[in-house]
Amino acid sequence: MPTISTNIINDGNKFPPKHLEDSHVREIVRQYCDNLEPSYSEERGCKVCGRLTIGTQLTSKTSLDIDWNILARPGEGITRKERTSSSDPIEEFKGPIVASKCTEVCKDCEEELKQDKIPKLSLANGMWLGDVPEVLKNLTWAEQLLISRALTNNYITRVSMGRGGYKMKANAIIFANPSAKIYKHLPPPKKRSGRDLSDYFHWSSQTH
Numbered sequence: 001m002p003t004i005s006t007n008i009i010n011d012g013n014k015f016p017p018k019h020l021e022d023s024h025v026r027e028i029v030r031q032y033c034d035n036l037e038p039s040y041s042e043e044r045g046c047k048v049c050g051r052l053t054i055g056t057q058l059t060s061k062t063s064l065d066i067d068w069n070i071l072a073r074p075g076e077g078i079t080r081k082e083r084t085s086s087s088d089p090i091e092e093f094k095g096p097i098v099a100s101k102c103t104e105v106c107k108d109c110e111e112e113l114k115q116d117k118i119p120k121l122s123l124a125n126g127m128w129l130g131d132v133p134e135v136l137k138n139l140t141w142a143e144q145l146l147i148s149r150a151l152t153n154n155y156i157t158r159v160s161m162g163r164g165g166y167k168m169k170a171n172a173i174i175f176a177n178p179s180a181k182i183y184k185h186l187p188p189p190k191k192r193s194g195r196d197l198s199d200y201f202h203w204s205s206q207t208h
């Protein structure tokens, strides 16, 4: 990322600084514009680990000399093809386990792959989830709560140790969501939805 020279801004450590010359002002504006280039802020997914990464930290897959077969792990049950009925066979995807729609690799993954290692956070290391189905994209917060298989609560507390010292204490609690019960109750019958909606509108018209 371009940086503005401190000599341009304050002429070393002299105070008060001299007025900026026009050429310096133009240089600052030019560097400011360079820093606003999309490549310095735009994030794209890494093909190997799927993490969103700044564009300047990504390398095109085609320019890498890497043995991609290291990411293929047949028979280990890491991937699974979508099934539309319980009678469909359970099958894995063939080939390297990568994010199908991404074309670039982040620096962390690149370094490990060049050493013929499976990156720790890669999809091939048990992190694979597959493409998100259309029906599960853009869900509201309430919908995400309903379909999640577990509910999590995290608590972080700063504890004073006296004499100005502090430490952090944290815990996480995970409750299994009663998914089966929710599936049986959703979607509610039209008759009940209509009644709930009419109750809601009746209540809002009274409160406004």
Ligand SMILES: [Zn+2]
Pocket: 046, 047, 048, 049, 050, 051, 105, 106, 107, 108, 109, 110
């Ligand atoms: Zn990566």
